Amino acid sequence: MSARETIQPDLLSHEEVQYSDEVPDVVEPDADPAQRWEIRPSGYPRSAEERFEALQELKFGTVFTDHLAHSVWTPGEGWHDRRIEAYGPITLDPASSVLHYGQEIFEGLKAYRYADGSIRCFRPEENARRFARSARRLALPELSVDDFMGSLIGLVRTDVDWVPDGEGTSLYLRPFMFASERYLGVRPGQFVDYMVIASPVGPYFTHGFKPVAIWVAQDYHRAGPGGTGAAKCGGNYAASLLPQQVAYSHGCEQVCFLDAATSSVIEELGGMNMFVVESDGSVSTPALTGTILEGVTRASIIQLLLDAGRPVKEREITLAELQDGIRSGAVAEVFACGTAAVITPIGRLVGEGFDLTVADGAPGGTTIGLHRQLTDIQYGRAEDPHGWMQRLA
Numbered sequence: 063m064s065a066r067e068t069i070q071p072d073l074l075s076h077e078e079v080q081y082s083d084e085v086p087d088v089v090e091p092d093a094d095p096a097q098r099w100e101i102r103p104s105g106y107p108r109s110a111e112e113r114f115e116a117l118q119e120l121k122f123g124t125v126f127t128d129h130l131a132h133s134v135w136t137p138g139e140g141w142h143d144r145r146i147e148a149y150g151p152i153t154l155d156p157a158s159s160v161l162h163y164g165q166e167i168f169e170g171l172k173a174y175r176y177a178d179g180s181i182r183c184f185r186p187e188e189n190a191r192r193f194a195r196s197a198r199r200l201a202l203p204e205l206s207v208d209d210f211m212g213s214l215i216g217l218v219r220t221d222v223d224w225v226p227d228g229e230g231t232s233l234y235l236r237p238f239m240f241a242s243e244r245y246l247g248v249r250p251g252q253f254v255d256y257m258v259i260a261s262p263v264g265p266y267f268t269h270g271f272k273p274v275a276i277w278v279a280q281d282y283h284r285a286g287p288g289g290t291g292a293a294k295c296g297g298n299y300a301a302s303l304l305p306q307q308v309a310y311s312h313g314c315e316q317v318c319f320l321d322a323a324t325s326s327v328i329e330e331l332g333g334m335n336m337f338v339v340e341s342d343g344s345v346s347t348p349a350l351t352g353t354i355l356e357g358v359t360r361a362s363i364i365q366l367l368l369d370a371g372r373p374v375k376e377r378e379i380t381l382a383e384l385q386d387g388i389r390s391g392a393v394a395e396v397f398a399c400g401t402a403a404v405i406t407p408i409g410r411l412v413g414e415g416f417d418l419t420v421a422d423g424a425p426g427g428t429t430i431g432l433h434r435q436l437t438d439i440q441y442g443r444a445e446d447p448h449g450w451m452q453r454l455a
């Protein structure tokens with residue numbers, strides 16, 4: 063089946079687009095951002111049986127679809143050669159700058175299969191805009207929102223049969239960009255690749271909604287003032303791996319990072335933002351200071367709370383305040399959020415010289431409620447009042 067002929071996106075409208083003669087603009091061929099992405103079908107796609115087999119046991123980030131999106135950039139030509147082609151190993155010159163100086167950025171978002179067969183994505187244009195901001199910080203060329211969307215749509219249409227339909231499953235999309243120029247001099251790469259790969263994923267919590275213990279890193283930081291903390295770049299993750307190992311050694315699943323300047327203010331986890339729910343029902347989250355990644359999930363949770371008339375404070379939260387609040391019971395719930403797990407309850411806060419259990423250690427009502435509300439919107443089980451879901455195929 064050619065998905066291209068049978069499925070039309072409705073990116074310009076959050077409502078169902080009517081494909082009749084009366085509908086202007088939105089159905090013009092120009093409105094299709096995937097149009098510029100040439101489809102070069104894989105010569106070795108997996109059979110329906112192989113795909114079925116691969117979709118049985120989904121472990122995060124281990125199974126990939128038959129195709130990827132790819133475009134290249136040079137100063138002379140800008141972005142060009144946009145194509146959807148076979149997934150497979152790539153050739154890189156050993157002197158490629160990304161291998162030496164880490165000039166790389168990425169994004170992560172999910173596409174969901176709806177009951178009507180359509181494939182929808184959660185706020186993808188927010189990821190597109192963040193990708194452009196990350197590019198700017200890493201001195202990489204910006205990719206337009208249109209090209210970002212076109213690459214997602216082109217890839218998802220081509221590999222539409224790889225979008226799983228089981229409870230809690232989705233197609234995880236990983237756009238990324240790196241400097242591939244063969245040059246050991248330190249300057250922005252003059253040859254850059256952009257790619258999107260796709261991985262069907264299962265529910266994050268296979269054994270129920272389980273609270274995690276987090277280790278508060280006192281000796282290591284993930285970001286500093288003026289650094290790359292607000293950009294989604296591989297280097298931030300590389301820097302978080304050692305403290306992550308320290309966390310494991312203390313029986314914790316995740317690391318909570320403090321500000322680099324004073325080591326006293328809560329920032330975020332290695333790949334998730336944090337929220338604190340007080341016993342009076344008010345909610346706080348660390349304010350965006352330039353060293354915190356602006357999560358799409360974070361912004362969406364703030365919106366949902368405000369919709370419900372609940373006060374949300376974006377402010378400075380010190381470690382001392384959080385410790386005192388947990389001890390006194392003024393802090394009722396702590397949770398982390400991000401695309402992969404959506405919401406992760408935090409049951410314990412552990413660090414050098416302290417080990418605190420949040421309330422009774424079980425997920426709280428606000429945490430459970432927000433998780434349900436967000437996933438209901440994402441899977442199309444609830445109304446989408448802000449038009450967050452965009453159709454890809």
Ligand SMILES: *Cc1c(COP(=O)(O)O)cnc(C)c1O
Pocket residue numbers: 170294330331332333334335355356357358359360399400401402
């Ligand atoms: C990606 C990321 C998040 C979460 O962002 P979402 O858009 O909600 O997925 C939070 N912190 C860091 C450091 C991240 O890289």
